[in-house]
Amino acid sequence: MMETFCDSCSRHLKNFMELIRKASENLLQKIKDFFASIQHCCCLKLNKPESKRFYKPVLQQHEKEAARQFLQHVEESKVIDTECLEALRTLAASENPSLQQSAALYYLHISEQLKNELPEEYLEPYYDLLRSNDLEVQRKASLSLVNLLVEGNVNKETVVQVGLLEPILELLHSGDATVQCNSCACVATLATSVLNRNAIASEGAIKPLLGLAKSYDPRVQQNAAGAILNLTRSENTQHLLCKEGALPVLILQLQSPDSEVQYYSCSALTNIASNPQHHPSMLQIGDGILFNMLQGLMSSTVVKVCCQACYCLRNLFRNADIQDDIVVMNYLPQLHELLKFSNKLVNEAALSVLSILTENHSNTAAIVSENILKILGKLLLIYRTSPRVSNYVGNIIQKLATSKTQQDIIDSRCVVVLLQVFGLLTIHDESLLYVTACIAQLTNNEIIRTHVLQESDANIAAHLLMLSSQSGNIDLSFQAAYIISQLGQDEMFTLMLRPHIREIVGYILRFLKHQEIRFQHLGLLTIRNLRKDSHFAAVFSDRQLIEQLNNVSQQTTEIQDLLQAVLYQKVEN
Structure with a gap:
């Protein structure tokens, strides 16, 4: 037939036929893709014989008997009865939706009434109920x-x-x-178990969960985000989540109008950010848009969202490559506002970020100029019995104390507050250790040490001596004794210590006998600083103290000989 057409018409006809062929192939592929996408849906099970879908299943005799037993069991109001288990198995495995619904309804009833643990064998019927073709059975089960x-x-x-x-x-x-909502909730709860997380991830749960996290139904979105959050609590599943593309989804969910979704997504990112290996991937998305979103969430009126944004930033700021740009990002004014906020959880979250920022000395000048030191003193006074707040504040003040910032610390009245809180706390307060350690470190700065001396009195001296003699808390004892040693260089403070000479000799002897070198060193340092006073010099001539000093000297000589022998051998080699 092609011979009857001219060359031009034949060419057009061939092109038309080729067009029809390609269109047919595309249509066929689209049809295949359509059926492939829906074949896994629970409402279109393909694992049952085709003929069974076109008629209503007839009740078998054993199913009738199971239904009768089940009704009798319900009428007798027995919540758990092993005699009913076989009936439940039969009903759950039935092709009749009504019987399956009865079993599912029973499980829903006992789930609301049960006070004890459900026997393991009662979980078996769930397999058939969850895989039922009936939507109501799926929902209830x-x-x-x-x-x-x-x-x-x-x-x-x-x-x-x-x-x-x-x-x-x-x-x-x-x-x-x-x-979807119920199945996500199941996965979320199962994922709270460390043993289950790898199984959940390896069975292909991550991709559908990420898809459901973008659902238009807020219930589904919340539970999917909650499931993803629990999966991020293990390092191995963190890697799998990132590999499957979880990061863009989680970052996108930070913009959700639902505060629960924001919180779950931000918490998941906080967990992932705890591993520095993930930082490059997190910051590459949207050219570092994560920082902007987290900074926005710091202003959230929902406390837990605001706090979680701070903790996520804290984990990211641990990355040395990010530290140099932190101040430029202008987080300090916002942190200052959060520190002034009248909520302890918010204050703690902001302090955790500030504590990381102070580790980079290039941030010191900017932090001090933001007048954050004043609010630190106020927080310490308000939450003085909180070990978490005391630890944060103490560490931050220590890191900010340099030769250039000594006067700023004095002007902020942080030293006065530290001494005030020190006098208010008792030996039973865990915060006392952090406050004492902070004061001890500050006394290494000459100008601050002079200010501490000016603000100290006999009560402070007595409190320090009492703590130095505590054998039950050696760290607290060490920090208090260190302060005495430092302040003991001053003549006026030494005068306040004179009535307590025997107590001082007591803890010095204990330190010299201690196995840790830092205690021995502090004992020697205290003797050196205090013996400038004639009264202390006389007491330090005590025979028992001299004997212990000789023992330390002997130990030191032995260590020096051993060290020289090791070094000499190393040189020879």
């Missing part, structure tokens, strides 16, 4: 399992061990929002 998991009526590891993870993960592909 998945909800009851969520209830049992949340209330602790079933063991999380056992649920996975008996094979229920597979049908639970299948439900993530459901087109029904309620089923």
Whole structure:
């Protein structure tokens, strides 16, 4: 036929036929892709004979008997009865949706009534119920399992061990929002177990969870984000999540209007950011948009979201490559506002970020100029019995104390507050160690040490002596004794110590006998600083003290000989 056409018409006809062929191939591929995308949905199970879908299943005799036993069991109001287990198994495995619904409804009932742990064998019928073709059965069965998991009526590891993870993960592909919500909640609860996380991730749960995290249904979105958060609590699953593309999804969810989704996503990013290996990937997305989003969340009116944004930034700021740009990003004014906020959780979160910033000495001048030191003193006074706040504040002040900032620290009245809090705390307050350690470190700065001396009195001296004699808390004893040694260089302070000479000799002897060299060193340092006073010089001639000094000298000689021998041998080699 082609011979009857001219060359031009033949060419056009060939082109047209080629066009039709390509269009047919594309259409066929699209049809294949369509069926491939829906074949895993729970509402289109393909694992049952085709003929069974076109008629209503007839009740078998054993199913009728199981239904009768089940009704009798319910009428007798027995929540758990092993005699009913066989009936439940039969109903759950039935092709009849009504019978399956009865079993699912029973499980929903006991999930709301059960006070004890559900026997393991009662988990077996769940496999058939969760894989049911009936949507109501899926909804009720998945909800009851969520209830049992949340209330602790079933063991999380056992649920996975008996094979229920597979049908639970299948439900993530459901087109029904309620089923999606319940299955995500199941995964989220199961993922609180360290043993379950690898199983959940390796069974292919990550991709559907990431998809559901972008759901338009807020319930589904919340539970999916919660499941992802729990998976980030293990290092191995963190790597798998990042590999599957979790970071862009989590960063995007920081913009969610739902504060719960914001919190879960931010918490997940905080966990991932705890591993510096993930920092480059986190910061490459959107040209570092994560920083801008976190800075925005620091202003959130929802306390837990604001705090989690701070903790995520804290983990990111641990990266040395980021430190140089931190001040430029202008976080300090915002941190200052959070420190002034009248909420302890917010204050602690802001302090955690500031503590990391002070580790970079190039930030010191900017932090001091922001007048943050004054608010640190106020926080210490307000939360003086909080070990967490005291530790943060003490560390920050120590790191900010340099030869150039000594006067700023004095002007901020931080030293006065530290001494005030020191006098208010008792030996039973854990905060006392952090406050004492901070004062001890500050006395290494001459100008600050002079100010400490000016603000100290006999009560401070007595308190220090009492703490130095504490054998039950050696770290606290060491820090208090260090302050005495430093302040003991001053004549006026030495006068306040004279009535307590015997106590001082007592803890010096204890230090000299201590196995740790730092204690021996401090004992010797204290003797050197205090013997300038004639009264102390006379007491330090005590025979027992001299004997112990000779023992230390002998130990030191032996160590020096051993050290020289090792070094000499090294040179020879």
